[in-house]
Amino acid sequence: MAARVRKDDEVVVIAGREKGRRGKVLRVIPDSDRVVVQGINVVTKHVKPSRQNPQGGIQKREAPIHLSNVMLVDPESNEPTRVRFKILESGRKVRIAVKSGQQIDT
Numbered sequence: 001m002a003a004r005v006r007k008d009d010e011v012v013v014i015a016g017r018e019k020g021r022r023g024k025v026l027r028v029i030p031d032s033d034r035v036v037v038q039g040i041n042v043v044t045k046h047v048k049p050s051r052q053n054p055q056g057g058i059q060k061r062e063a064p065i066h067l068s069n070v071m072l073v074d075p076e077s078n079e080p081t082r083v084r085f086k087i088l089e090s091g092r093k094v095r096i097a098v099k100s101g102q103q104i105d106t
Contacts, residue, residue, distance in 0.1 A: 003028065003030070004067075004072065004083040004095070005025060005028060005035055005067060005070065005072060005083075006025065006028060007025055007026070007027065007028055008024060008025060009024070009025045009072055009073075009104075010022060010023070010024055010025075010072075010073040011023065011024075011025055011035070011037060011070040011071060011072055011073060012070065012071050012073055012080045013037070013040055013065070013069060013070055014069060014070065014071050014080060015068075015069045016041075016065070016069055018040050018041060018065075021039070021040055022073065023037040023038040023039045023040045024037070024038045025037055025038075026038050026062065027064075029064055032064070033066060033067045033068075034064035034065060034066055034067065035064060035065060035067055035070060036062050036063070036064050036065075037062065037065065037070065038062065039062070040062060040065065041062055041063045041064070041065050042060050042061065042062055042063070043060070043061065043062075043063045044058050044059070044060055045058070045059050045060075045061055046058055047059050072095075072097070072104070074097040074099045074100050074102070075097065075100075075102055075104060076097070076099075076100040076102045077099055077100055079099060081097045081098050081099040081100070082097075082098040082099075083095050083096070083097065083098065083104070084096045084097075084098050086103075
């Protein structure tokens with residue numbers, strides 16, 4: 001599996017109403033090419049009372065946004081960057097930031 005964006009990565013939103021904001025990836029949904037980013041695309045959800053939540057009510061939570069609308073943050077320059085892949089001598093596949101050429105995976 002070679003995902004360009006993974007959980008706990010810092011990303012910048014590059015399109016839509018949240019353009020320019022950054023956040024940490026909380027969850028990646030690979031089958032629909034979407035990610036859930038902390039504090040981005042917050043929607044209100046009406047929740048019925050249940051055993052876990054006997055009160056019910058209105059909750060705010062992050063909704064998924066498409067992968068094409070986010071870019072990974074370059075660890076060196078702290079700017080949005082594309083991602084390239086490189087196979088090391090050990091055979092491990094790592095992500096490389098295109099802008100700085102720095103390795104993202106440790």
